Amino acid sequence: MAATQSSADVGVTAAPVSGTPAAEIKTKGPGRHAWDRFARNKLALGSLVFCVLLVLVALLAPVIAPFHYAETDFANKLVGPGVEGHLLGTDTLGRDNFSRMLFGLRTALTVAFGAEVTALLLALIIGLLAGYVGGRLESALMAGTDVMYAFPSYLFAVILVTVMGRSIFALILAIGVASWVTQARLVRAQVLSIKEREYVEAARSMGAPGVTIAVRYILPNAIGPILVTTSFGIPAAIGAEAGLALLGLGVDPSIPSWGTMISEGTRYLLSAPHMLLFPATMFALTLLAFTWVGDGLRDAFDASGDLR
Amino acid sequence: MSLLEVDDLRTEFRRADGTRMTVVDGVSFAVEPGRALAIVGESGSGKSVTVRTLLGLLPKTARVAGGSATFQGKDLLALKQRELRRIRGRDIGMVFQNAMEAMNPTLTVERQLTEHLLWHGICGKAEARERAIEALAGVGIPEPERRIRMYPFQMSGGMRQRAMIAMAMVTKPALLIADEPTTAVDVTIQRQLLDLLAGLKEQGTGIIMITHDLGVARYFCEDVMVMYAGRVMERASTHALLDAPRHPYSVGLLGSSIEVGGRDRPLIPIPGSPPDLARRPDGCPFHPRCAQAELPRCAEPQELLTIEGSPAAAGDAIEAGRVHGAACWKAASLV
Amino acid sequence: MGFAVYLGKRVIRLVLSLIAVSIITFTLLQLAPGNFADIARVNSGATNIGSTGTEQMVTELQSRYGDDVPPWKQYLIFMKGAVTWDFGPSYKYAGVDVQDIIAKAFPVSATLAILAVILALLISVPIGVIAALRKDSVADHGTMFLATLGHALPSYLTAAFLILLFTATLHLLPSSGWDGPVNMIMPVLALALGPIAVLARYVRSSMLETLREEYVTAALAKGGPYRTVVVRHALRNSLIPLVTVVGPLLAGLMTGTVFVETLFRIPGLGLYFTNAAASRDMPLLMGTALFFALILMVMNLLVDLVYTILDPRIRTQGKALGGRKSWQQPKAQPTSA
Numbered sequence A: 001m002a003a004t005q006s007s008a009d010v011g012v013t014a015a016p017v018s019g020t021p022a023a024e025i026k027t028k029g030p031g032r033h034a035w036d037r038f039a040r041n042k043l044a045l046g047s048l049v050f051c052v053l054l055v056l057v058a059l060l061a062p063v064i065a066p067f068h069y070a071e072t073d074f075a076n077k078l079v080g081p082g083v084e085g086h087l088l089g090t091d092t093l094g095r096d097n098f099s100r101m102l103f104g105l106r107t108a109l110t111v112a113f114g115a116e117v118t119a120l121l122l123a124l125i126i127g128l129l130a131g132y133v134g135g136r137l138e139s140a141l142m143a144g145t146d147v148m149y150a151f152p153s154y155l156f157a158v159i160l161v162t163v164m165g166r167s168i169f170a171l172i173l174a175i176g177v178a179s180w181v182t183q184a185r186l187v188r189a190q191v192l193s194i195k196e197r198e199y200v201e202a203a204r205s206m207g208a209p210g211v212t213i214a215v216r217y218i219l220p221n222a223i224g225p226i227l228v229t230t231s232f233g234i235p236a237a238i239g240a241e242a243g244l245a246l247l248g249l250g251v252d253p254s255i256p257s258w259g260t261m262i263s264e265g266t267r268y269l270l271s272a273p274h275m276l277l278f279p280a281t282m283f284a285l286t287l288l289a290f291t292w293v294g295d296g297l298r299d300a301f302d303a304s305g306d307l308r
Numbered sequence B: 001m002s003l004l005e006v007d008d009l010r011t012e013f014r015r016a017d018g019t020r021m022t023v024v025d026g027v028s029f030a031v032e033p034g035r036a037l038a039i040v041g042e043s044g045s046g047k048s049v050t051v052r053t054l055l056g057l058l059p060k061t062a063r064v065a066g067g068s069a070t071f072q073g074k075d076l077l078a079l080k081q082r083e084l085r086r087i088r089g090r091d092i093g094m095v096f097q098n099a100m101e102a103m104n105p106t107l108t109v110e111r112q113l114t115e116h117l118l119w120h121g122i123c124g125k126a127e128a129r130e131r132a133i134e135a136l137a138g139v140g141i142p143e144p145e146r147r148i149r150m151y152p153f154q155m156s157g158g159m160r161q162r163a164m165i166a167m168a169m170v171t172k173p174a175l176l177i178a179d180e181p182t183t184a185v186d187v188t189i190q191r192q193l194l195d196l197l198a199g200l201k202e203q204g205t206g207i208i209m210i211t212h213d214l215g216v217a218r219y220f221c222e223d224v225m226v227m228y229a230g231r232v233m234e235r236a237s238t239h240a241l242l243d244a245p246r247h248p249y250s251v252g253l254l255g256s257s258i259e260v261g262g263r264d265r266p267l268i269p270i271p272g273s274p275p276d277l278a279r280r281p282d283g284c285p286f287h288p289r290c291a292q293a294e295l296p297r298c299a300e301p302q303e304l305l306t307i308e309g310s311p312a313a314a315g316d317a318i319e320a321g322r323v324h325g326a327a328c329w330k331a332a333s334l335v
Numbered sequence C: 001m002g003f004a005v006y007l008g009k010r011v012i013r014l015v016l017s018l019i020a021v022s023i024i025t026f027t028l029l030q031l032a033p034g035n036f037a038d039i040a041r042v043n044s045g046a047t048n049i050g051s052t053g054t055e056q057m058v059t060e061l062q063s064r065y066g067d068d069v070p071p072w073k074q075y076l077i078f079m080k081g082a083v084t085w086d087f088g089p090s091y092k093y094a095g096v097d098v099q100d101i102i103a104k105a106f107p108v109s110a111t112l113a114i115l116a117v118i119l120a121l122l123i124s125v126p127i128g129v130i131a132a133l134r135k136d137s138v139a140d141h142g143t144m145f146l147a148t149l150g151h152a153l154p155s156y157l158t159a160a161f162l163i164l165l166f167t168a169t170l171h172l173l174p175s176s177g178w179d180g181p182v183n184m185i186m187p188v189l190a191l192a193l194g195p196i197a198v199l200a201r202y203v204r205s206s207m208l209e210t211l212r213e214e215y216v217t218a219a220l221a222k223g224g225p226y227r228t229v230v231v232r233h234a235l236r237n238s239l240i241p242l243v244t245v246v247g248p249l250l251a252g253l254m255t256g257t258v259f260v261e262t263l264f265r266i267p268g269l270g271l272y273f274t275n276a277a278a279s280r281d282m283p284l285l286m287g288t289a290l291f292f293a294l295i296l297m298v299m300n301l302l303v304d305l306v307y308t309i310l311d312p313r314i315r316t317q318g319k320a321l322g323g324r325k326s327w328q329q330p331k332a333q334p335t336s337a
Helices: A030-040 A042-064 A097-133 A135-150 A153-164 A168-195 A198-205 A210-246 A258-267 A274-301 B047-055 B081-087 B109-119 B125-138 B157-169 B187-202 B214-220 B238-243 B248-255 B314-318 C002-030 C036-046 C051-065 C071-083 C098-133 C138-152 C155-169 C185-211 C214-221 C226-239 C242-255 C258-264 C269-278 C282-310 C312-317
Strands: B004-014 B020-031 B036-040 B062-071 B092-095 B175-179 B206-211 B223-228 B231-237
Touching: A030 A042, A030 A274, A042 A097, A042 A274, A097 A135, A097 A168, A097 A210, A097 A258, A097 A274, A135 A168, A135 C002, A153 A168, A153 A210, A153 C002, A153 C269, A153 C282, A168 A210, A210 A258, A210 A274, A210 C155, A210 C258, A258 A274, A258 C155, A258 C258, A274 C138, A274 C155, B004 B047, B020 B036, B020 B047, B020 B062, B020 B206, B020 B231, B036 B047, B036 B214, B047 B062, B047 B092, B047 B175, B047 B206, B092 B157, B092 C214, B109 B125, B109 B157, B125 B157, B157 B187, B175 B187, B187 B206, B187 B214, B206 B214, B214 B238, B223 B238, B223 B248, B231 B238, B231 B248, C002 C071, C002 C282, C051 C071, C071 C282, C098 C138, C098 C185, C098 C226, C098 C242, C098 C258, C098 C269, C098 C282, C138 C185, C155 C185, C155 C258, C185 C226, C185 C242, C185 C258, C214 C226, C226 C242, C242 C282, C258 C269, C269 C282
Parallel strands: B036 B206, B036 B223, B092 B175, B175 B206
Antiparallel strands: B004 B020, B004 B062, B223 B231
16 A cells, blocks of 8 residues: 655655555446545535435425415515414515415526536537547637627626516526536536547447447546536536526515515514515525535546645 | 754654555655765655654645754754754755746745845845845856846746855855655756756755755765665665665665666666555565565564664764664674 | 736736626516516616607617617617716616716725725734634634634625614714715625624634745744744735735625625615616616626736735746636625625
8 A cells, every 4th residue: 555645745655565455446437436536525415415416395385385385475574474374474465475485496406507508509500519529629619618608697698688678488598508617618528538538439430429438438538627616517507596686686576585585674674674584594504515516526526636 | 063964853744544554664864064975865755754753844634743953953853843943944955856836936036036135134125135146146147137137937947046045055054965866857958957056065065965866866965875665775885885885775776777878778667666654564564565475574663674684773874884774683794 | 028928918918807797687688578668667667857858868778779779789889888987877867877877886895895995904814823823722712713713794784783782782983875975884894794703714824834934044043033923924925925815805805895885875876886787777777787897807917916016026037927717716706695
């Protein structure tokens, strides 16, 4: 077993003891390996559980929520938590905050996952094409990404929403299109590096068609870093959706969004602080959970990560 | 009296998983003014760590586990950081392998040659500049007043190496430690640097030269010490050791290396590789790879023995040729 | 000589990118429903200019964006004006030219951004340095954990918590308005938290890398006091690459203050931009978009320039060491955080 450097200051290395029996080689696929590393990170694991819970809650929101999100109750405007069955109070129109928060979660996750999937697909297609086909197509595509890169991403999203109106679809597209660029570059870089490896050459020499090679060989090996960026993309997209809603450019105002809840909350801050507190906290926890999952994934796939 | 006398130095590192690794395991030697001692060994033999221990330049994960190092009457290992700092750079200078890396790329040569003069309060800024220019001239750099304003990357490799030597010598230290100063340069420059260092020897500076190049050792150093896995395997005057090595490891080392001006013969590498320092073999660290090894004797603690079979003390290394110590009980019988 | 060429090339790239951005933006906005007449009608309640003013304005808008003017011509008119700092009148703010709006509102956003960056630097550099010097200690893990928090939460969310604390609970600070320095405290804090996180991490890793360099050991071997060596050799050199991060960060902030402005009702350019989007004020949208893009690109350029000044290797040899490698350091993006 090779001893590793305990300090990089002094170049002390020790090589394996001669004559040690070869360590048992347990075959573990890279996926399994990464999962084990991930699982060791308690924070990431816990966050993953929390995220799964969030997804479940979002899916079941129509069933779980005690009230419909648009159901008004003018008799009970701006009441505090616990009053009249309203777990977290009501807003200016008497709508139940708790239900609105649940639906807000639903909105956030729908848009975020939708946007990320869009971005991922775009990035995969363009990245694979650029990396694998190369040549003029690659230069053209990369020049395109350069331009997109120079374009401020939220600017782009805002403009897109202006053009397409305030629908969930528009939002998904806007956020997705604004963020695919870095992913595409990453995909291309991965493709370029894997393309040169021997097993690809071997496959090619056996006559496998390009598409097969791309999908069956390159893709699975490139998946690691891509998975990481996608998982970081989700909190970013959640933030983007809420941000746009905050600006008044989010989904249709009748559909709850954490962004609108926050902007409303600041308006009634002094009389009903709970209107800001609960959505903000929920929002923060959601973001943190997804971010920690992303961190965990990144560390799990990063084989040499111990120099931090 | 010796310039530096190191006795049974022991340095340990604590690894990330908590285990302790003994990197220097009972090393003793002495350095005399005007003479150069070569410390020779493979990577990982502990040569660098030995000298860095003396200067207190170890990382936080390391600690001195024993021994003494007497320099100008004081035990370096017992000094507090503040006192040690006063000696570093002023009485003991150090030269590194790669001048490009050992010099700050964003500071001028002048700054780097004068800052320690100011730190140690040796002189004021103006005089420091004069001394720096003098030092550059002393190492053979033409137009030193112009060169001093340059950045390290603007100099050629050889010039940079010389500037680094000037940097160490500007405080006129009594002892100079050179950690592989010739490894990163080509042979012609190597020769020039060694001649330069020879001049320093003539002025009375004692030199420790760490190298894995036996040719350099032969050319430049009066005494040589062979290290392996943190221990001294053999210690003698250079020509004695290189002409008639007695420890099986030294024999193997010479058999597997190319010497400048050496004879034509096939290279015979030593089989196996150095041990994991966290799990040292008992006794002689080399015995697992040694063709001459005989258990159980080789697994018992070894001492440096002279040809007559008696232990060799650090100070005795001065008397060239008379004391040749090898840490192998079989050495005498192998001759 | 080599430097001038390098500069020239960068400027050309900048101009080309701007043109590309303008074309994309313009094309997209053409797809938006409604022309100036519709919008003016919708917004007519908000204006109260004398009839001559309105007459002039209508003619002006007609000549630029009227139905009889084909899109490519609209584009050219606009761009020609853009080059001379004349974006024409706004749809929504009757009688006001877009460039005046920008001139009035941008300094507000810029002030917020600059203050935020300064604050971020003041806090993150010491944190990063200490974390590096005490690597793996509680202080290190603790501060880096807090850094992840700051990084994960967007600026408006941090702002929300700040408001909850300082306005709702402590009643110390106002939650809206733009009357004086007291209005700047929370927005700047909210804007700074994200950059603090990013910068602290960056300083730490840069510092760790520099501390490993041989010249640091060499300086210590010369008898340098630890503190002096850390500051003069390690810190100095590890801060130089910081420039490449600060520049884009600043630019990103300048163009990304919109959320904070909306929340605190601060009249910055971001606010105007969003309102323009909501009311389909095309000229204002185009003008602001171009302006933002320009700022971002100029900042990127400035960063590279500053970097060359700081790193003597580039300064004397006149060629960029590849500058920023785009996959390593972030280019300027308006932060939604």
